Amino acid sequence: MKYLMIHALDEDATPRTGSNGEPLELAAWIEEMEARGVVLDGARLHPVSDATSVRAPNGTVVVTDGPFAETKEQVAGYDVIDCPDLDSAIAVAAAHPTTGAGSIELRPFDEGMPDPEVPESVPDGKRRYLMLVCADMRRAMAAELDATEVHADSVPERSSADDEEEDEPIDRWIADAGARRLYGWPLAFPDTAVTVRRVDGEVVTTDGPFAETKEQIAGYDLLECTDLDDALEVASSHPVAATGVIELRPLRL
Numbered sequence: 001m002k003y004l005m006i007h008a009l010d011e012d013a014t015p016r017t018g019s020n021g022e023p024l025e026l027a028a029w030i031e032e033m034e035a036r037g038v039v040l041d042g043a044r045l046h047p048v049s050d051a052t053s054v055r056a057p058n059g060t061v062v063v064t065d066g067p068f069a070e071t072k073e074q075v076a077g078y079d080v081i082d083c084p085d086l087d088s089a090i091a092v093a094a095a096h097p098t099t100g101a102g103s104i105e106l107r108p109f110d111e112g113m114p115d116p117e118v119p120e121s122v123p124d125g126k127r128r129y130l131m132l133v134c135a136d137m138r139r140a141m142a143a144e145l146d147a148t149e150v151h152a153d154s155v156p157e158r159s160s161a162d163d164e165e166e167d168e169p170i171d172r173w174i175a176d177a178g179a180r181r182l183y184g185w186p187l188a189f190p191d192t193a194v195t196v197r198r199v200d201g202e203v204v205t206t207d208g209p210f211a212e213t214k215e216q217i218a219g220y221d222l223l224e225c226t227d228l229d230d231a232l233e234v235a236s237s238h239p240v241a242a243t244g245v246i247e248l249r250p251l252r253l
Contacts, residue, residue: 002040002082002109003089004187006217008073008210009102011047025097033081038092041116041222042079044252045130052248054232056241063232068134068247069213073102075249078130078220080116086194093196094203105210107193107217113185118222126224128182128251129231133219135244137190169239177223177234184221215244223248 033039051067051074067074076098083089086106093104122128174181193209209216218240225231228248235246 001085001089002080002113004105004107004109004220005042005079005081005093005096006075006105006107006210007077007079007096007098007102008105009076009098010073011076029096032095033092038081038083040080040082041118042077043128043130044077045075046250046252048074048249050250052228052232054235054241054246054248055244056236057243059242061232061236061241063236067249068132068215068245069211071211071213073210075130075132075247076102082115090194090196090203090205094198099196099198099203103195103197103210105193105195107190107209108188110186110188114183116183116222118182122224122253125226127227127231128253129223129225129228130249130251131184131221131223131231131235131238132217132247132249133184133186133221133238133240133244134215134247135218135240136214137216137218138214173238176237177221180223180225180230180234182222182224184219186219187217190216218244 030039030042048067051065053064053066053068055062055064079096081089081092083092086108089106093099093106096104098104190209191207193207195206195208195210197204197206223231223234225234228250231248235241235248238246240246
């Protein structure tokens with residue numbers, strides 16, 4: 001099962017680093033997890049001061065500097081991991097140095113996600129951006145709970161036509177993004193999230209995302225664009241931009 005590890009850190013904190021500026025233990029964690037076939041993709045992000053958020057209510061694009069939510073801890077990186085179950089994923093997250101300085105939110109991907117294929121090198125004149133797709137998930141979660149638990153017998157089964165109709169806007173967006181979108185996938189609802197920390201050397205897990213905010217990360221895409229304006233063009237046309245917010249953050253490569 002594939003999970004997204006969302007690394008969240010307070011940028012005012014000062015984690016221990018080695019002579020190359022990388023957090024201590026990080027290289028060892030990467031080496032071990034890649035050897036085990038656990039890590040499929042991942043990267044550190046530029047600081048939150050380089051974040052750009054995009055909304056497009058009623059078709060009007062609004063761009064603001066900063067992340068999608070003002071919280072003490074902010075997204076500092078991500079990893080896509082493949083583990084047999086949640087307990088295995090928690091063990092992988094707990095071994096990461098981020099849990100000593102901040103937290104890691106573990107969230108399963110929706111079913112069917114293929115292994116990401118990301119070239120190691122970035123072409124000249126290109127830059128990679130993490131695109132966080134954020135939305136108010138409470139209404140969707142409540143609707144699904146109501147349908148499955150309260151009115152399960154009276155709700156008609158979904159047809160493939162229903163799924164195709166919902167997928168059409170996303171499919172059009174993917175086609176328009178073209179080669180600028182390397183890959184992406186939606187996440188399961190935030191109520192499936194588990195947040196992992198280490199307190200006094202002990203692993204502490206809590207149910208739920210790393211921050212309780214109105215808008216939560218609903219999915220993500222990895223973009224490879226010529227510059228921020230190019231990435232903003234891709235992000236602003238995403239269907240969720242009309243009702244939610246898209247955060248763009250350049251990768252540290």
